[in-house]
Amino acid sequence: MKNAAILTYGCQMNVNESAKIKKILKNMGYNITEDISKADAIFLNTCTVREGAAIQIYGKLADLKIIKEKRGTIIGITGCFAQEQGEELAKKFPIIDIVMGNQNIGKIPSAIEKIESGDFKHIIYTGEEDELPPRLDAEFDSKRTASIPITYGCNNFCTYCIVPYVRGRERSVPMAQILDEVKGFVEKDYKEIMLLGQNVNSYGNDLKTKENFATLLEEICKIEGEFLVRFVSPHPKDFGDDVIDVIAKNEKIARSLHIPVQAGSTKILELMNRKYTKEKYLKLVEKIKIKIPGVALTTDIIVGFPNENEEDFLDTLDIVDKVKFDIAFMFMYSSRKGTAAAKMDGQLDQEVKKERLKRLIDLQNQKSKETSIVYEGKIVRVLVDGPSKKNKEVLSGRTSTNKVVIFTGDKELEGTFVNVKINECRTWSLYGEIIN
Ligand code: 5AD
Ligand code: SF4
Secondary structure, eight states: OOEEEEEEOSSHHHHHHHHHHHHHHHHTTOEEOSOGGGOSEEEEEEOOSSHHHHHHHHHHHHHHHHHHHHHOOEEEEEEHHHHHHTHHHHHHOTTOOEEEOGGGGGGHHHHHHHHHHTSOSOEEEOOOTTSOOOOOOOOOSOSSEEEEEOEESOSOOOTTOOHHHHHOSOEEOOHHHHHHHHHHHHHTTOOEEEEEOTTGGGTTTTSSSSOOHHHHHHHHHTSOSSOEEEEEOOOGGGOOHHHHHHHHHOTTBOSEEEOOOBOSOHHHHHHTTOOOOHHHHHHHHHHHHHHSTTOEEEEEEEEOOTTOOHHHHHHHHHHHHHHOOSEEEEEEOOOOTTSTGGGOSOOOOHHHHHHHHHHHHHHHHHHHHHHHHTTTTOEEEEEEEEEOSSOTTSEEEEETTOOEEEEOOOGGGTTSEEEEEEEEEOSSEEEEEEEO
16 A cells, blocks of 8 residues: 655644645545655645745755655645745756645646656646635544635735735635535534634625625534634734624634734834734724633734834733733744835844844743633633643643643543643643543
């Protein structure tokens, strides 16, 4: 039997698309392996959001060269970096057989056949990032969590971001199709449904019907069964009262919201083309906290955007201090060719970015700890993920607020909801015992 391996970089959308690639390769008769040295086909599903991703991919390609020389492995590059680079990538690295954007992953079987026929040097499919991709089945790593793309592409053109250039314009998946998929996953006993899009709360803007993100959430919550709905990522500018109200009245929607702030200074937010001010963001957070008690917030933050001075950076620290995010994904600004920010004057030195990132991480770690401590002595409902990765003797699960909880219990509890009393709170995990 032939083996195939898939290596995934980047966001949840890529994770979802890798699950589809996995299913396609399985249907072709491949056995899926994590050991790339034994693989006859390897797909790197790539990201290009930050420069570091490209460097990582180049490093990996050096390893793959050795494997290909030994086994004649077929090497495919998919995802945003492949879409961005196109044929150039295959020219630069002759070991690559297939380059395709993720819109085209449905064509993997024919691409592999063509390469195997020996009549083609490379197969390049990087066109058509402007239609809805065909619906494909996925094989998720977790038996508990299924993800569903609800929009593809992005129309926002934040000035630092390459996504609109590689993923094309925003297209919404028809609501009936999404509801159908949610029902299917709930029937298959998935307990967590993750809705995906670059800007989920502009869902429906391109549809001719009145459907929008609030109505979509409302309809999903009407589906029978015990499950949680999560979504990434909403844009603060589109986070309307209708969405907040639907979340507030539906416990099926997780009490953890990822709301990327990106920066604290209104000047920088304007340069980023984010279309909100520091004050507007803080007001949004205040409203959400009042209407959805106990909600946990997470965010993305970029430091060192062009023209960010010390005062601007202090605004970012101030937002982090005021909002108290459970988790923040923090990045140094990385210039992406073709974006508006890459052409701006006032690019900062790497040292300044590094120093700011360190100060931000220090503050955020303190805040993450504060968000954990409040759970001491509380009883929380936990979805059991299964044995903990670090210690198989104990179970690991997550609350609706997405806090990791560690406790002892029967492995059979995997995939069920249990009540756990929290006895100890550390920054990234809570420890407790099951109570009935
Ligand atoms: N530099 C640094 N971080 C970036 N992100 C997007 N583009 C860049 C860039 N050029 C971050 C944003 C986004 C997250 C997915 O990646 O914070 O929300
Ligand atoms: Fe990029 Fe902004 Fe679109 Fe997010 S909303 S994908 S940061 S352009």
